[in-house]
Amino acid sequence: MERTTDADRINEIQHSAQPCFQCGICAASCPIFRVAPDFNPRMAVDEVLRTGTVAMTGREWFCAYCLMCEERCPMEVALSEILIDIKNLSANDGKVPPSIIEMMDVIRFTGKVSHASKRTEKKRRELGLPELPKPDVDEVQTIFEMTGALDRLMRFREAEVEPE
């Protein structure tokens, strides 16, 4: 198993994870852990605390960011942020799953994550709501270029991994 050791990031994660006392309430509340026994938010935190490294199995991308763990954590550990940080570490290692890369592409070319359906537009008209703003694709492109997101996307694509 590959492990990342990006020291600064790991230190940051470790620091915010320190109050954790491993009660398991996050895992018991996690909707993903119910269906994917390999993804355990408690173990993710525990691993960073214990070993100072993060395992890159690709499962870190399972987190749906529902915030249930953080909501119920008795120690107010910022679990969702930790899990996002772990995703970022994984991304830096070029472990971005194709679906995420695809999603980035969608944003780059259309300026939005999901397409508003005809039905949505109809419904909005019926309710008298204003039309959805049309994203400025050129602007989004510029943002991608200037923030370095485009470079990252290109790197991700080069390192693209086949789903396990």
Add this chain to the structure above:
Amino acid sequence: MTTSDSVSDAGTGVEPKVEAAESEIRIGVFPCKCGKNIGAVVDIDTVAEYAKTLPGVVHVQVNTYTCADPGQKEIQEAIREHNLNRIIVASCSPTMHEDTFRKTVKGAGLNPYLCIMANIREHVSWVHQQDPEGATTKAKELVAMAVAKATSLVPQPELDVPVTPSALVVGAGVAGMQASLDLADMGYKVYLIEKEPTIGGIMAILDKVFPQNDCSICILGPKMVDVIQHPNIKVISMAEVDEVSGYVGNFSVRVRQRARYVDPDACTACAECIEVCPVDIPSRVDQNLTWKKAIYIPFPQAVPSSYVIDPEACLGMDLLRCGKCYEKCEQHAVIPEDEDKIIEFEVGVIIIATGFEPADPKKIPRLGWGRYPNVITSLEFERLINAAGPTEGKLVRPSDITKPKSVAIVQCVGSRDIHTRMGCSNFCCAESVKCALLIKEHYPETEVVIYYQDLRMHGKYFEDQYHKAREEGIKFIRGRVGEIQEYPHTKNLRISVEDTTHNELLLVDFDMVILSMGAEGVAGNVPLPISVTQDKFYIESHPKLRPVDTSSAGVFICGGAESPKDIRDSVIQASAAAGRASIILQRGRYPIEALSARIQQDICSRCGTCVKRCPYGAIIQDGTGRYTVMGALCQACGTCAGDCPKDAIVMPNFTNEQIFAQIETALKENPEEKIVAFACAFCSYRGSDLAGVSRMQYPTNARVIRAMCSGRYSVKFAQRAFELGAGSVLYSGCHLPADCHFQTGNHWMAKREPRIRNWMKRKGINDERFRIEWVSAGEGKKWQQIMTDMSEIAMKHADEIRKKRTAKSKGKTKGGKQAKSKRSPKTQGTKKGKKKTTKTKRKKED
């Protein structure tokens, strides 16, 4: 100091007066060599010769060991022979021997508060071992500072107040009962106040109690009877404390007793009334699992053994509206016209034993209590398994009154969670294991699983109980329950929990779930100025050394009011509180802090700032708008005086006049090189002493001025020091937030910082020359570092001053000033060099 005769003469012994200094000051100075401790570094004879030249000094006597018997005798003889009326002992730290020398001068007939010390050991000889010349100069100046202070010292009365030989105990749970019994057995009158209709508290409604699983009411019942029958205890049930005024030894208490509508003396508890009462209300004692009547007795063993009418549920005690109980009662015990009573009495001490409330399960909706009938709390379980409870001891599911085949016990509900209560509730682990054992005892075939986070079976015999539970086949799974869901038809429950030892999600079905409830504090319900923690438990005076005392003299805490605890601990603490309280009662008189604050009424502008500053509620406004200090409550921190806009408050032995005199004397020579350091008596001064005891070397330019608390440091002290050209000024106190010996003094001092800094800005004083630091009694190293740093700041400032002076004097004459300025950098250089050598030496030693 000016005299103020306008202080009231009412309540003598409570509010000491402001005294004036005598006309002729005759100071005796006693420099001590302390063997070689001081003598090897400081030239004591030079110091003695210098002391003779100081104003007011009529006698100087050097001694090798002043604290030894011969030394003390010499002081006493000198007082008689030379008619001395102020004594200065220049030796070790006042924390070490101030008490000793005060007793010495008292022995010679002098008021003990006329004796002060100059600390030339911890602050001089031990910390300036490499610089005898500088050390001697510093010792001379410290003596001069003490002499300047001594000039305005006045005798302080050593007063005491009488103590009423009775006690108030608030709360008649097991702790309150124990404390009352202990005090009553010692022969003191005890008023025991209970807000419920019966005494006994939470323990009275439990079934069995861990770890031996003995019957709770069987052991508590006889004790309850002992309490009510004790000739020295007056039980006032259904009552709450309305008002407490006064001070230690002399509290006036007003209690409001709610109407009972039944005469407890006449009622025989025959239960005929409940047969006719038409009103059903949920039974609170039975955790609302069953009904009781509007006229009820909480439980059969209740004390006083009398029925009580719930006026809100009752239809009416007159015959027109209902009156059935009134008609039925052959004893004529029902009193429809009963009213709330106000009871007033005087006590000498107060013990608070108000206990805690079980945590509120409604605050944790994910566990479904209140929505799912088969999720019950541990207290509800106690009533279900109790033979006197609603089911007569049969454990059933509330949804369908059937016996559960599987029961889950969920730990840490309402405890160890930032959202409810951060702390561990201390008793729930043992309580749950007991519950599990009770289920197994009654129904061995039931499956019982305890979901715990950390099983804290810490008490005596607890491990045996845990061992037994294991043997009985009770399962223990480590993991905190995430949520509980209900099957709508069967009303069975499914819990989701991670088995953290196996990293595995468990979705398990149970017939019933017991939530092991923690405790919730209710402190603050007694009208006394005692600090309360964030989770509403009373704060003790010292967590280790004074665990049952409070910041208010004469008020003690015990039982669940102090922190969640089990029966055994409550009883232990109750006896401890009773023991501590009896010390005051037994003495009969309580000494007043001699150095307590005095308000000069002719200067006071009646702004009331001092009332807000006082952590002890010692300053009160009398009917006429005047503020007065209750000597018995005042602890002499001086925080009130530190913020008094009119300087109307006198802190004896730490008056503004005395502190200004010390500042002025300290800054008489080369003020720009000096550090004026204020240190509080309990933390920072002891920290500086520790630096001395540990021989941590630092430059000789610091002049420490001691005060009782950092809250005493007025803004004016720093201002005066800078006006006189001080190189740097330090305000040092106990660490924020909670280290202050006087609770809040350091907070008030910290709040003055912006005012000082703004003033400095206006005056063009470099910001770095003033510092606020927090030094504890254990931080000698930090004190050394601060002194070294601030010395550099002062020296830098002194250099600037010198440059300016030479620039000025170049235009004029080249004279003595230049010669002086040549000397100073040299001494500075040598100091630095020496500092370095000592440091390297220390390293080598290490």
